[in-house]
Amino acid sequence: MIKVIDIHKSFGDEEVLKGISTTFEKGKTNIIIGQSGSGKTVFMKCLLGLFEPDSGEIIYEGTAIQDMDKDEKSELRKQMGMLFQGGALFDSMNIEENVMFPLLMFSKKSKPEMLDRVNEVLKRVNLVNVNKKLPAEISGGMQKRVAIARAIVNNPKYLFCDEPNSGLDPRTATVIDNLIQEITQEYDITTVVNTHDMNSVMEIGETIIFLKDGKLMWSGDKTKIFKTDNEAVTDFVYSSDLFKKIRDAQQNESK
Numbered sequence: 001m002i003k004v005i006d007i008h009k010s011f012g013d014e015e016v017l018k019g020i021s022t023t024f025e026k027g028k029t030n031i032i033i034g035q036s037g038s039g040k041t042v043f044m045k046c047l048l049g050l051f052e053p054d055s056g057e058i059i060y061e062g063t064a065i066q067d068m069d070k071d072e073k074s075e076l077r078k079q080m081g082m083l084f085q086g087g088a089l090f091d092s093m094n095i096e097e098n099v100m101f102p103l104l105m106f107s108k109k110s111k112p113e114m115l116d117r118v119n120e121v122l123k124r125v126n127l128v129n130v131n132k133k134l135p136a137e138i139s140g141g142m143q144k145r146v147a148i149a150r151a152i153v154n155n156p157k158y159l160f161c162d163e164p165n166s167g168l169d170p171r172t173a174t175v176i177d178n179l180i181q182e183i184t185q186e187y188d189i190t191t192v193v194n195t196h197d198m199n200s201v202m203e204i205g206e207t208i209i210f211l212k213d214g215k216l217m218w219s220g221d222k223t224k225i226f227k228t229d230n231e232a233v234t235d236f237v238y239s240s241d242l243f244k245k246i247r248d249a250q251q252n253e254s255k
């Protein structure tokens, strides 16, 4: 579990995070939504310890990051899996080397043990016989699965995904969403996903927070998001033409 208490973060005169408090639960896919520029990425970077908030606390299993010493912080870093926009695989490394990279960095396993683990996670994300291929030789959806395999290879307690579906077609995006959710439940990970994709929200939105202009304006789940009368949330949800058409059709039916 990650608890966040009243986080503020400014860059120069611009206050980007204006007092965010929330809890991200274990075994759940916790989603952060909001328009472009609402502060989602900055917030995630604060969670990852890449940005230091100006004030407030981020508490991992009872210990605030700012109270951790260097060793505790590096231990925490090892427990974090990250899935960045675009997958961010190393182009010149083959799939096996990409997935093995965190093990080489952070584990004390022998080479055969590492290889076993790499094959285990590749199998988990339904990728076989791709070990020796380069990222450019497989599809975008497969690259995303490799990135997921790499993010979980070290058995993380926390998984952070920034726009995991960017650049994917809707069907492949759904496969990736479901994979993230299944892995979260199976390994009992605390997962945090940044997205502005409403399809993802519909698919995996167990707990959702909505950010606007650096403030947390609403929290709930995928069933509540379509029933809320919070104007900022409905503006966001129905900015998608498809969802607007569904709502209009439902309203016409009930007349």
Ligand SMILES: Nc1ncnc2c1ncn2[C@@H]1O[C@H](COP(=O)(O)OP(=O)(O)OP(=O)(O)O)[C@@H](O)[C@H]1O
Residues within 6 Å of the ligand: 011, 016, 034, 035, 036, 037, 038, 039, 040, 041, 042, 043, 196
């Ligand atoms: N390193 C930085 N230095 C200065 N300003 C920054 C920095 N990083 C982000 N910002 C500013 O913080 C604000 C929020 O940006 P952020 O990237 O968190 O938005 P976002 O909600 O993730 O948007 P998107 O969905 O487009 O990725 C923006 O105004 C941005 O210019």
